[in-house]
Amino acid sequence: MPKQIINLTRLVAKIWIDQILATYPENPHQLAFQDADFRSKLMLYVLRRIPNSHIAVNASQEDLLSNKVAQLSLGQQQQIKELIHEGIRYMVPLNVIRHIYQPFDTPGDAANSSIN
Numbered sequence: 001m002p003k004q005i006i007n008l009t010r011l012v013a014k015i016w017i018d019q020i021l022a023t024y025p026e027n028p029h030q031l032a033f034q035d036a037d038f039r040s041k042l043m044l045y046v047l048r049r050i051p052n053s054h055i056a057v058n059a060s061q062e063d064l065l066s067n068k069v070a071q072l073s074l075g076q077q078q079q080i081k082e083l084i085h086e087g088i089r090y091m092v093p094l095n096v097i098r099h100i101y102q103p104f105d106t107p108g109d110a111a112n113s114s115i116n
Helices: 008-021 026-032 036-047 059-069 074-100 107-115
Strands: 003-007 054-058
Touching: 003 008, 008 036, 008 074, 026 074, 036 074, 054 059
Parallel strands: none
Antiparallel strands: 003 054
C-alpha cells in the first residue's frame, strides 16, 4: 500500500494559525490574512524557524492524522504558537504599509499621468 509523507508541524501550525488569528482584531489582522498569499507567508515564517516533524501514513489512514498531531510535544506546540504571534506582529505592519503606499486609481490620476 502506498505511503504518503505528512508534515505534522505544518498541520499543527495550520490549526493554531486559524485559532490564533480568530483572537486578533478583524482590522487589520484578520483582514490581512484573508489573502491566501499572506497566510502562506505566515505559514512559511513559522515552518522556517522550527524543526519540522514528519510521518509516513498509508493513504487509507489519512483520516487518523488528528491522533498523530498530538505526537508533537507541548513545547513544540508552544513554540509554534509563539512563532505565529511573532509572525503576525512582523507581517501585519508590512501589509498595512503596502496598502498605504499602493497608488490609488482616482479619476484625476489619468490626467496627471499624461503630464509626465
